Amino acid sequence: MTAPLGSFPALGSRRRLATVAVALPAAMATLLPLAGCAATTQQGPGEIGSATTVSATVSADQAGARPAAGPARPDVEPLARAAKFTGRYSEAVSALRRGAEVRDGYEREEFTHWVDADSDGCDTREEVLAAESLGGSTASAGPGCDVTGATWHSYYDDQTFTDSSDLDIDHTVALAESWDSGARAWDDQTRERFANDLGEPRSLIAVSASSNRSKSDQDPSEWMPEHQQCRYLRDWVTVKVRWSLSVDRAERAFLRDSLTSCPDKKITVRRARIVKDAAGTGGGTGGGTAGGNASGAVKVASVVYDPPGSDDESNLNAEVVALRNPSSAAVKMGGWILSDAADHTFTFPTFTLAAGSVVRIHSGSGKATDTDLFASYGHVWNNSGDTVTLTRSGGSIADSVSYPGGGSGRVDY
Incomplete structure (x- = not known):
């Protein structure tokens, strides 16, 4: 059976959506069968057809080849x-x-x-x-x-x-x-x-x-x-x-x-061969990921999860992931990403973690310092267990750890 067009999620609007001049078919709000041709009367399995044009021409996508x-x-x-x-x-x-x-x-x-x-x-x-x-x-x-x-x-x-x-x-x-x-x-x-x-x-x-x-x-x-x-x-x-x-x-x-x-x-x-910029910053005239290194040995040091009290603003910043730079060189972390298993993410601003230093990422909001950053994503490190992943600006994983949860607690790594 052909799936309805409604099975595609509604398109969102995150950036420059106001510049879109060509609207999607009006049938996005209805159940139009999927087809790979330009006509609603010539649909085949699994492709989306036009909501406005009637034609007897079957597209190459439906036929399995391009023109x-x-x-x-x-x-x-x-x-x-x-x-x-x-x-x-x-x-x-x-x-x-x-x-x-x-x-x-x-x-x-x-x-x-x-x-x-x-x-x-x-x-x-x-x-x-x-x-x-x-x-x-x-x-x-x-x-x-x-x-x-x-x-x-x-x-x-x-x-x-x-x-x-x-x-x-x-x-x-x-x-x-x-x-x-x-x-x-x-x-x-x-x-x-x-x-x-x-x-x-x-x-x-x-x-x-x-x-x-x-x-x-x-x-x-x-x-x-x-x-x-x-x-x-x-x-x-x-x-x-x-x-x-x-x-x-x-x-x-x-x-x-x-x-x-x-x-x-x-x-x-x-797959194309990818060569990273030597400085890990993107190079060129545009600067890059706020100076973020594509390499670096930063590790998760500890997680404080489900701090005591009700899950509200009063204890939000007591929920903390601490990161340590164990190396002898500073690491620029602009563009690095801290995430959990449910896709809550914090992207580092322009920030340098000095050699041997620790930075704490709080779940609430606040004023950033050399030792404390604020993710503003709410309570995410809960007592049912979770996975903490730190991704470098170039996409490689710097560290990933899990904790089992249970009550309120702190796990050190």
Whole structure:
């Protein structure tokens, strides 16, 4: 049985939602069957169809293949081929690392594009337009790599174009989103390879300028195309797996909910080689994750859970996780994340933990000092047991400990 469209969660609004010009189908509030075509009368299992267009054309996503396109894109990956991920869509979603988004230091200039990586005279935009052109034998490349006699299909909004100037080349995972999700810790060359990723056709896609600008830098929990939504989600997950990018709480929940609506198709993608910035700060002109190190030996020192008294503001700051830097060097912790098993997270501001020092993270609010920070996430360290995870700005785990709970107490590590 085809799952209803209502099985997708309602899209939220966390940033720039007011800029969205193209609304989702009105049927988001109704039970429209899922389909991979542009017509409500031609739906197949597991894909989302259009709420506004009636057409007898079945999309390539429903048929199991994409439309025939122009010449294959050159694979200009300059580094050694990395391992492949092969698994079902559900397995790819499960493989994504969880982490809070950190926008600090982002500038679009951190990602050099468009480049001519294979030195054939055509830059990345021109390579994608040539590869995705649908003109067949009538299409030809003219001076300056312009493709003439071709058409392009924008699957986001099911529009066809004959003038490439009406198209944008969309980064499936936007540059700003990639920065939030881990690219801030990459070196300049890795960010350039991501921004010009011709080695994976799902990374870059030619779409209408209006749909691309409607999307902006939003993730699927905030924006979805009107058409072929399951294809879009698979492409999104594929790119995040390829580039080892994390997902935040709302994004992760949305992707998990999509598992009941989208077919569990096989995904195969070659993982990109990631080179971290030597300083762990993101490099470039934009600064990075508030100066956070992508490495460092900070450990969980203790947890004070379920302090005596009723769980209200009066004892909130008595609930504490203490972290220790046992090394002989200071560690910059801007962009590091402290989290529990229920996805409550605290992202460190610009902060340096001196060698041999301890910082305490309180569950309530207060004025930050060199020894005390305040997460403001309420009572989370309870008496039923929990797991404390400390994640570095580059995404690696610095420490993870669990405590069994029981009454009020303190556990030292």
